[in-house]
Amino acid sequence: MDDWWYRNIVEPGKLPLLLALLAFVLSFAVTRCVTRLIRAGRGPFHDVSAGGHHVHHVVPGVLLMLVGGFGGVAAGGTGWVAAALAVVFGVGAGLVLDEFALILYMQDVYWSEQGRQSVELVMVTTALVTMLLLGFLPMGVDGLTPEDRGDRGGLIATVLLHFLCALVCLLKGKPKLAVFGVLVPVIAIIGALRLARPDSPWARRAYRRRPRARARAARRAHRHDRRWARPNRRLQDLLGGTPTGENEGT
Numbered sequence: 001m002d003d004w005w006y007r008n009i010v011e012p013g014k015l016p017l018l019l020a021l022l023a024f025v026l027s028f029a030v031t032r033c034v035t036r037l038i039r040a041g042r043g044p045f046h047d048v049s050a051g052g053h054h055v056h057h058v059v060p061g062v063l064l065m066l067v068g069g070f071g072g073v074a075a076g077g078t079g080w081v082a083a084a085l086a087v088v089f090g091v092g093a094g095l096v097l098d099e100f101a102l103i104l105y106m107q108d109v110y111w112s113e114q115g116r117q118s119v120e121l122v123m124v125t126t127a128l129v130t131m132l133l134l135g136f137l138p139m140g141v142d143g144l145t146p147e148d149r150g151d152r153g154g155l156i157a158t159v160l161l162h163f164l165c166a167l168v169c170l171l172k173g174k175p176k177l178a179v180f181g182v183l184v185p186v187i188a189i190i191g192a193l194r195l196a197r198p199d200s201p202w203a204r205r206a207y208r209r210r211p212r213a214r215a216r217a218a219r220r221a222h223r224h225d226r227r228w229a230r231p232n233r234r235l236q237d238l239l240g241g242t243p244t245g246e247n248e249g250t
Contacts, residue, residue: 027094
């Protein structure tokens with residue numbers, strides 16, 4: 001175990017990233033627990049106000065991210081100071097992304113259906129950082145041989161191809177596949193080859209004169225949503241609480 005820890009975490013310099021991820025997940029979990037207790041009227045917790053204005057926890061989150069981010073850059077990637085700043089950054093990121101929907105819509109939608117996007121982004125971020133810890137590199141350059149990396153033209157072509165596939169996924173209305181495809185190119189390739197979502201920019205333009213393709217895309221999207229929408233909502237409700245449709249941000 002000690003050899004694995006040193007070889008995979010300490011030696012590659014991933015300890016700050018691991019600490020930041022753990023702090024991020026713990027910060028989000030604690031914040032959601034506290035806000036759900038406030039929502040239910042239990043415990044000693046209450047909303048924070050200053051001068052009659054409600055202070056959202058995204059505010060201290062931004063400050064912590066600034067301290068952890070700039071401090072981490074100044075401290076470098078090693079040492080206990082870098083590790084401590086990584087924890088500070090992770091806590092701040094958890095607070096900020098917990099209220100991502102508030103930033104996106106510029107209004108308090110914490111407990112509404114729109115607020116689900118905060119939970120979804122936290123899940124995606126956790127998965128991406130975990131993949132980075134496991135050794136995945138952007139655009140899949142970790143899968144290239146030393147000879148391939150030495151060929152600058154081949155390397156550039158490979159990265160551009162992976163980026164293009166991720167961009168096609170995005171245009172086809174598959175943002176999650178586009179994001180994960182940056183780290184695992186095969187995901188972006190599969191997403192780029194499959195039919196687009198019927199409401200995506202790609203479908204509106206490419207399927208405009210192809211009614212059969214448009215109909216197939218609609219059927220596939222309907223089957224996908226019917227299969228995965230309910231489990232996804234249950235997981236989001238479990239992690240972030242059930243929306244009420246009312247703006248009761250914390």
